[in-house]
Amino acid sequence: MNEIFEWGRVLMNDLPFIFLLEVIFRCLVMFVVVLFSLKLTGKRGIKQLSIFELVIIITLGSAAGDPMFYEDVGLLPAITVFICVLAFYRTVTWALKFKKFEHWIEGKPAYLIVDGEFVIERMKKEDIAVDEFYAELRMEHIDHLGQVKLAILEVSGDISVFFYKNEDVKYGLPILPQEVRNPVKKIIRKGLFACVSCGKVHELEIASEVICSKCGKNKWIEARNNFRVV
Structure with a gap:
């Protein structure tokens, strides 16, 4: 013992x-x-x-x-x-x-959003979970990408966001949960729509299906351009 x-x-x-x-x-x-x-x-x-x-x-x-x-x-x-x-x-x-x-x-800081649109190649390379990303943007009081001039993924994993001034806010992809979950393929009325995959805004006519000129995807959400309220 x-x-x-x-x-x-x-x-x-x-x-x-x-x-x-x-x-x-x-x-x-x-x-x-x-x-x-x-x-x-x-x-x-x-x-x-x-x-x-x-x-x-x-x-x-x-x-x-x-x-x-x-x-x-x-x-x-x-x-x-x-x-x-x-x-x-x-x-x-x-x-x-x-x-x-x-x-x-x-690594280096990576641009995820530039001028209200996703940098698709970087989003894929960094393997960003879109829902989690949207949640972080919403915590900054962002409800559509047209309010965002730049979003940068820092080496720490945090996201730095730079905003347009209210008078410069563009039409952009809405990121509120109820809108993100309900994209459409069929356009039933003429207007400005944002591509769900890349955030690019197009002026669309009534059509059964429209392909995004930037990413080639076909899911849309009606764009909005309200300014950010803090």
């Missing part, structure tokens, strides 16, 4: 000290795996925290927790993990001084 404070077990779980070299190798591998995994989630997947903050939380949290209550986890390997992770972290943050590396790891 094991006794408490058997220092060979407490510190190394009776493993040879050379095992610490393997711990260092394991730390490097898992640090890189976690870093790349979080990078692949995209900006929205790590919203509110930077990639490196999440790496530190995940790796150090695991390293700290296990030796606290598992008797078969030695203290020295866990301490080695801490030292290695902090060293890797400082190395990567130093490398972020180089712009190319910083852009590769953290």
